[in-house]
Amino acid sequence: MTRFQNPSGGISQEALAGLMTEAVHQALMQHGVMLDAEALASASKIAGHVAAALPFLPQAQRLAISSFKGEWTDLASDFFRAMTNKAASDGPATSGRALERSPPKSETERPAAQPIAERAAELQSMLIEDWAGEVAGSTYLEEKLRIPRSTLHRWQRRSEVVALRKGGRKHVFPLAQFVDGRPVPGISDVLSAIANPRLAWFWLTRPSPELDGRIPIEMLRKDMVEDVIRAARTLS
Structure with missing residues (x-):
């Protein structure tokens, strides 16, 4: 038995590090940590290998770390x-x-293009309910927020509202973008800068390093439009 083999579970340190790395990577993605692909991979590997090393340390060292x-x-x-x-x-x-x-x-020559494309593809494969917050269809919006379907569709055609495709041709609309029955100002500018609606909404609802950790959609709801648009254009 080597020091890289866990005597109780039988898993090797390298195998455990791989599992931990993948878990950290998924957690960073799900919580919207904005890192380029290389930095995201590095952060995941470091956290994974550090966590996986602990069970293989001598007991005295584990106790010392636990008492820190x-x-x-x-x-x-x-x-x-x-x-x-x-x-x-x-x-x-x-x-x-x-x-x-x-x-x-x-x-x-285009360092930011690949990470953004990868993020858009990943969001496309995820269930909307897992990352987008509360969403609703046109029927709910008409009944609860009194937004006529014709008005909603007009906003959608003009890219004045974020519409997320769900299933075949059906679209749902994140509720956080509406204030007093209208989409908050700035949505169309964000969609102009970040054309993929899923990626745009993902960015709008996560703390943004470009905005000192503030959440863009919350800023738009407070009429802080110019800062958000400037940050979105930086990403594009």
Whole structure:
């Protein structure tokens, strides 16, 4: 039996790290953490390998970690600073390894396009109820918010409202975008910048680093339109 084999569960440290990495990756995606694809993968791998290492430590070390009463956030920051310093001190060797992994220049001219495309594809495969919040069809909106179907369809044609396809041709509408029976100002500008409705709504409902962690749709509901539009155009 090696130190990489868990004597009770039989799973190897590497296998456990892989499972943990995937779990962290899914959690970051579901909570809308805005990272590019490479940073998201790195964050997931680091968290996965750190968590998977703990069960394989000697008991004395596990007890020492369990009794730690310090500030975990500061400890994590120190860890990343140490990693950065090590990478900088390695100098040309690190740079050479990075260049070997880098794609040709022609493939890197649009750094943001691939992560956004990947996110749109992932949202397309997810159930709307799992990420979009409360949504409703045209019948509910007509009965509860007194929005005529003709008006709703006109807003949809003009991209003044976020409409999410559900099933074949049916669309549902996130309720958080409506105030006093009308879509909040700025929706059309966001959809102009982020053409995919699922991706646009996903961004609108998550804390945005471009807005200091504020949630765009909440800002639109408070008439803070210009900041949101500027941030959306930055993403596009």
